Amino acid sequence: MENITLLIGIVIVTALVFDFTNGFHDTANAMATTISTGALKPKTAVAMSAVLNLVGAFLSVEVAATISKGIVDESGIRPEIIFAGLVGAIVWNLLTWLAGLPSSSSHALFGGLIGATIASVGTDAVHGDAVVMKVLIPAVVAPVVAGLATVLATRLTYRLARNTDPEASAKGYRAGQIASAALVSLAHGTNDAQKTMGIITLALISGGALGADADPPMWVIASAGIAIALGTYLGGWRIIRTLGKGLADIQPPQGFAAQTGAAVTILASSHIGFALSTTQVCSGAVMGAGMGRKGGVVRWSTAGRMIAAWGLTLPAAGLVGAGAALLADQGDWGVATVAVLAVAACGAIWLASRRKPVTHDNVNELDTPADVEPAGVVTAALQAVAPPPAGLIPAQAAAAPREPERAPAAATG
Numbered sequence: 001m002e003n004i005t006l007l008i009g010i011v012i013v014t015a016l017v018f019d020f021t022n023g024f025h026d027t028a029n030a031m032a033t034t035i036s037t038g039a040l041k042p043k044t045a046v047a048m049s050a051v052l053n054l055v056g057a058f059l060s061v062e063v064a065a066t067i068s069k070g071i072v073d074e075s076g077i078r079p080e081i082i083f084a085g086l087v088g089a090i091v092w093n094l095l096t097w098l099a100g101l102p103s104s105s106s107h108a109l110f111g112g113l114i115g116a117t118i119a120s121v122g123t124d125a126v127h128g129d130a131v132v133m134k135v136l137i138p139a140v141v142a143p144v145v146a147g148l149a150t151v152l153a154t155r156l157t158y159r160l161a162r163n164t165d166p167e168a169s170a171k172g173y174r175a176g177q178i179a180s181a182a183l184v185s186l187a188h189g190t191n192d193a194q195k196t197m198g199i200i201t202l203a204l205i206s207g208g209a210l211g212a213d214a215d216p217p218m219w220v221i222a223s224a225g226i227a228i229a230l231g232t233y234l235g236g237w238r239i240i241r242t243l244g245k246g247l248a249d250i251q252p253p254q255g256f257a258a259q260t261g262a263a264v265t266i267l268a269s270s271h272i273g274f275a276l277s278t279t280q281v282c283s284g285a286v287m288g289a290g291m292g293r294k295g296g297v298v299r300w301s302t303a304g305r306m307i308a309a310w311g312l313t314l315p316a317a318g319l320v321g322a323g324a325a326l327l328a329d330q331g332d333w334g335v336a337t338v339a340v341l342a343v344a345a346c347g348a349i350w351l352a353s354r355r356k357p358v359t360h361d362n363v364n365e366l367d368t369p370a371d372v373e374p375a376g377v378v379t380a381a382l383q384a385v386a387p388p389p390a391g392l393i394p395a396q397a398a399a400a401p402r403e404p405e406r407a408p409a410a411a412t413g
Contacts, residue, residue: 007079007335011203014086016227019196021093022105023053023231026192028243029102029262029282030184033255033289035363036244039174040181042235042360048178049185050233056189057197057225071110071135072117073125077206080328080335081116082199087342088112088321094349096309100238100246100358103309104277108317109195110135115318116325138269139277139310143284146265150285153257154292161253173252180259185232187266188278189225196224237358243283245364247306248290248298258282258289280310 030052031045040048089105089112096103110131117125161169197216200223204210210217216224244250250258262285266278283306290298324342327334 005207007083008203008207008209010335010339011079011083011086012200014083014090015196015199015203016223018086018090018093018105018109018199019193019224019227020231020234021090021097022109022192022196023050023228024234024236025093025097025102025105025231025239026188026279027232027234027236028239029278030181030188030259032240032242032244032282033250033258033286034177034181035240036250037174037177037252037255039177039252039255042237042240042363045181046233046235046360048182049188050229052182052185053189053193053232054225054229056186056191057193057228058221059186059190071127071130072113072202073121073127077117077121077125077202079203079206081120081325082113082203082206083335084116084120084324084328084338085109085113085321086199087324087338088115088317088319091320091342091345091349092313092317094346096313097236097238098349098353099309100242101306101309102239102243102279102283103306103313104139104279105192106195106277106279107135107139107310107313109199111314111317112321113199114314115321118318119322119325120329139280142265142269142277143280145284146261146281147284147288147291149265150258150261150288151292153261154254154289154296157253157257158293170252173256176256177252177259180256180263183263184259184266184278184282187263189228191266191269191278193224193228196227197221200224235360237360237363238353241358241363241365242302242306243286246299246302247283247286249296250286250289251293254289254293254296257292258285261285261288277310 027046027049030049031040034040035042035045086109089108092103092108092112093105096108114126114131157173161173194216197220200220201210201214201216204217204220205212205214248254259282262278262282265281265285283303287298287303290296324338328338
């Protein structure tokens with residue numbers, strides 16, 4: 001019993017480490033466009049997001065219940081399996097952070113847990129219908145819905161502002177961005193912090209510390225909320241750069257539309273217990289905002305790399321989780337070996353990130369002129385329907401610097 005208690009403690013600590021990485025990995029979801037348009041200074045933005053993530057963690061437990069009771073059969077899950085799944089999720093989170101790709105922390109967690117469960121117990125312990133209905137379908141539908149809604153919201157936003165003073169409306173939209181970013185941060189807390197709550201609750205159930213149908217205890221809710229808030233405050237600057245500058249050229253009206261659409265989608269999913277990826281929702285909203293403005297540009301090569309990472313997340317984290325589970329099943333020495341290898345992998349990734357650091361000081365700077373993608377086939381087709389601002393040919397529009405104060409003028413064409 002003492003060994004099990006110690007192992008549960010290790011699982012809880014590892015889960016909180018994952019929650020921390022989830023925080024800095026997903027800061028971009030709420031604050032990338034707010035930072036890129038200058039609505040808030042970088043450090044102020046992440047501090048506000050951290051506080052609201054913490055508040056959001058206390059508002060609901062529906063998503064936590066989806067994980068602790070829905071994805072896998074808790075009666076056949078041991079703490080070693082949960083530990084292995086968390087290792088898979090953490091390693092994938094850090095690898096995609098290093099690459100600056102806004103992949104899904106949620107799917108990394110699901111992939112790691114499912115892979116570890118299959119390797120150790122078998123496929124019967126995974127609830128395939130729950131995975132399809134509450135993970136895979138929302139993963140496909142949510143970014144598309146958020147993107148389409150944001151296209152319409154962006155066009156409506158510019159149309160309503162076409163007769164207003166450009167400078168005054170830009171200031172107003174920056175204020176609106178702050179409010180909508182706060183809503184996204186609150187929504188993120190209601191969804192992503194709960195995933196760690198669900199994992200810790202599952203570990204407590206597997207060790208006999210809680211009953212099979214128990215909800216997360218208050219100390220679990222508080223610790224998960226604090227961990228994700230601390231990670232958010234650290235700021236995932238690499239991913240913030242990609243989502244704020246590398247994916248689309250976002251002006252304040254677009255940022256307001258994207259964040260509002262994303263927040264509504266996330267809050268609705270939290271209410272019904274869909275453990276969707278806030279990263280995919282917010283990325284879809286940013287792409288929708290890019291397509292919704294006349295002359296707007298979406299950098300489709302960046303979007304393609306990002307979508308490829310989304311597709312790889314579940315299987316890649318699952319493979320790491322499965323390997324870790326096979327090793328952890330060998331006994332105490334196996335668990336210790338997994339822990340050492342995980343720490344070594346995380347340390348190596350961190351050292352690699354120091355070669356070319358991204359901080360709050362350079363988050364809005366692209367590395368080279370090559371980072372500004374020229375207009376490709378898709379962009380050119382969109383611009384043929386919605387021409388760029390007067391005086392710019394499509395190729396120039398793709399590389400043109402953002403001018404927030406002229407946003408409403410660009411909307412009028």
